[in-house]
Amino acid sequence: MGVQSGRFLRMVDRLAEVESAPGRDYTSFSVCGKRFGYHWPRTSTVGLKQTLSEQIALVSERPDVFEVQFTAGGFGWVVVHLPKIDADELAELVYEAWRLSAPEALVEQHPGP
Numbered sequence: 732m733g734v735q736s737g738r739f740l741r742m743v744d745r746l747a748e749v750e751s752a753p754g755r756d757y758t759s760f761s762v763c764g765k766r767f768g769y770h771w772p773r774t775s776t777v778g779l780k781q782t783l784s785e786q787i788a789l790v791s792e793r794p795d796v797f798e799v800q801f802t803a804g805g806f807g808w809v810v811v812h813l814p815k816i817d818a819d820e821l822a823e824l825v826y827e828a829w830r831l832s833a834p835e836a837l838v839e840q841h842p843g844p
Contacts, residue, residue, distance in 0.1 A: 733814040734821050736772050742822050743768065746829045747841045765832035768825065775813045779828040783807040806831065 743749055743760055752759045760768040769778035778800045781789065786807025789797040796815040800808035811824065826844035833841075 734816055734818050736770065736775060736813065738818060739770060739777055739813060739821065739825070742818075742825045742844075743770075746826070747837055748833070749829070762829055762833045763837065767828040767832040777811050777813065777825075778808050779811060779824050780806050780831050781809055781824070781827065782831070785809075785827070 743751075746762065748762050750761045750764075752761070756773065757769050757771045759766055760770070767780045771777070783802065783806065786799060786802070786809050789809050790799055796812055798810040800810045802808070809824075811821065813821070822844045830838050
């Protein structure tokens with residue numbers, strides 16, 4: 732169990748039309764100009780866009796793996812502790828974050844993780 736930062740980055744690289752923007756402490760990820768994720772290598776965490784209901788469900792079911800990051804524009808962002816999540820579940824969450832930000836036509840061209 733647990734995902735290394737490199738594996739997370741490979742998951743993101745497999746998604747269509749992703750742009751990354753390095754910052755001082757983190758890298759952000761966007762699709763067609765809309766942000767869907769962050770990566771903090773120092774803390775082995777990522778932030779992912781989710782629906783509000785998914786944010787609440789993830790955090791309440793497993794607070795050792797997920798934390799509330801923030802809410803904005805009707806979405807709930809979660810912090811994911813990479814060492815505490817398996818790769819399949821993370822791949823689904825990364826795809827969902829991307830899907831929530833990508834244009835509908837792009838999602839139709841890439842319908843799964």
